[in-house]
Amino acid sequence: MELKEHIIDLPKKVYIGYDIIENTKDYITSLNLSGPFLIVTGPLVRKIITNKVLETLRDEKLEVIEVKIASMDEVSKVEEVAKKINANTIIGVGGGNIIDVAKYVAYRIGKEFISIPTAPSHDGITSPFASIKGLGKPTSVKAKGPIAIIADINVLSSAPRRLINAGIGDTIGKITAVRDWQLAAKLRGEYYGDYTASLALMSAKHAISCAKILDKDLKAGVRILTEALISSGVAMGMAGSTRPASGSEHLFAHAIEILYPDKALHGELVALGTILMAYIHGINWVKIKNAMKKVGLSTKAKQLGIPDEIVIKALTIAHTIRPERYTILGDRGITWEAAEKIAKETGVID
Ligand SMILES: NC(=O)C1=CN([C@@H]2O[C@H](COP(=O)(O)OP(=O)(O)OC[C@H]3O[C@@H](n4cnc5c(N)ncnc54)[C@H](OP(=O)(O)O)[C@@H]3O)[C@@H](O)[C@H]2O)C=CC1
Numbered sequence: 111m112e113l114k115e116h117i118i119d120l121p122k123k124v125y126i127g128y129d130i131i132e133n134t135k136d137y138i139t140s141l142n143l144s145g146p147f148l149i150v151t152g153p154l155v156r157k158i159i160t161n162k163v164l165e166t167l168r169d170e171k172l173e174v175i176e177v178k179i180a181s182m183d184e185v186s187k188v189e190e191v192a193k194k195i196n197a198n199t200i201i202g203v204g205g206g207n208i209i210d211v212a213k214y215v216a217y218r219i220g221k222e223f224i225s226i227p228t229a230p231s232h233d234g235i236t237s238p239f240a241s242i243k244g245l246g247k248p249t250s251v252k253a254k255g256p257i258a259i260i261a262d263i264n265v266l267s268s269a270p271r272r273l274i275n276a277g278i279g280d281t282i283g284k285i286t287a288v289r290d291w292q293l294a295a296k297l298r299g300e301y302y303g304d305y306t307a308s309l310a311l312m313s314a315k316h317a318i319s320c321a322k323i324l325d326k327d328l329k330a331g332v333r334i335l336t337e338a339l340i341s342s343g344v345a346m347g348m349a350g351s352t353r354p355a356s357g358s359e360h361l362f363a364h365a366i367e368i369l370y371p372d373k374a375l376h377g378e379l380v381a382l383g384t385i386l387m388a389y390i391h392g393i394n395w396v397k398i399k400n401a402m403k404k405v406g407l408s409t410k411a412k413q414l415g416i417p418d419e420i421v422i423k424a425l426t427i428a429h430t431i432r433p434e435r436y437t438i439l440g441d442r443g444i445t446w447e448a449a450e451k452i453a454k455e456t457g458v459i460d
């Protein structure tokens with residue numbers, strides 16, 4: 111299908127390196143960005159990381175606001191403060207939830223957004239989309255892409271291993287996401303970008319290879335993973351949707367979040383979904399599962415505290431979550447019996 115117009119959202123600058131969070135002020139100056147700045151951060155990250163940003167911006171007009179989850183209530187709270195201080199630039203310092211709130215507020219008020227990720231746990235670092243609870247759907251919506259990303263590898267490497275592994279899970283998910291996209295192009299004539307799809311797949315490849323490096327050299331592994339997460343976000347920006355990065359494995363993850371919220375990290379659920387959907391697609395799911403096991407990602411739902419029935423139920427409702435985005439689950443989804451068989455055969459449930 112030909113698109114009449116296609117607008118690609120990409121960051122102007124990606125700063126990546128060691129201890130570079132201390133250069134935040136210099137980066138902002140070189141980008142000609144002006145204050146007042148609103149720093150959006152989380153309670154834990156504020157205690158251990160955010161001061162480094164505040165220290166470099168000490169002479170600037172700014173306000174700090176703490177957010178717990180990416181909900182519409184929090185978005186409204188942040189937006190109110192942003193308007194009160196007349197913020198020109200919103201800076202998100204934290205995990206996926208914080209980055210999403212910051213970029214969504216920036217979008218709503220038409221201001222610039224800077225992404226300072228503190229964990230390599232998700233590919234929302236670059237993407238111009240945000241997952242916000244309370245908008246009536248569990249999937250992401252249009253948001254402001256970052257004008258700049260400041261990816262400090264020392265900061266990102268200090269994140270707990272569970273968060274690093276979640277980033278690998280979110281990235282490996284591109285293997286099934288791209289298969290779903292190809293299927294939708296064939297069966298529904300959906301726009302398909304070969305280059306964008308290759309970029310997403312390359313992220314998955316690098317996430318798998320970083321797994322081997324992490325144990326020997328944590329920082330080198332985190333750097334590869336972070337670059338993979340950033341380029342997966344670039345793929346979303348190029349496609350103009352999360353399509354290259356989110357297929358049936360994400361539908362499964364979203365379904366679990368609806369049925370059994372806040373038990374596991376996003377990337378951990380995507381990892382489980384990828385094993386299940388790779389099995390349905392007929393891809394080498396055993397290889398994918400083994401790669402996940404090697405990193406230390408959970409490949410069984412119960413390791414994440416998720417009951418077996420929830421997994422089966424999630425598989426049966428996943429196709430209803432985003433009906434406009436065609437995937438291997440089709441329009442009618444999977445029966446309870448088939449779902450149980452798939453989950454058992456892949457070992458996701460016992
Ligand atoms: N927009 C998009 O395209 C995408 C969005 N997402 C979204 O991102 C979210 C998942 O993000 P994720 O990062 O996994 O989860 P969270 O944002 O919930 O972060 C998990 C926890 O990690 C903590 N944390 C962050 N950095 C560090 C650090 N360096 N050291 C110690 N703790 C740290 C946070 O602390 P604190 O309590 O301070 O926040 C938080 O408690 C989901 O909502 C998902 O939908 C995922 C992929 C793409």
Ligand SMILES: O=C(CO)COP(=O)(O)O
Nearest residue numbers: 233249250352355356360
């Ligand atoms: O998590 C995402 C990509 O990794 C975004 O996906 P959704 O558009 O399904 O929310």
Ligand SMILES: [Zn+2]
Nearest residue numbers: 233280376380
């Ligand atoms: Zn994701």
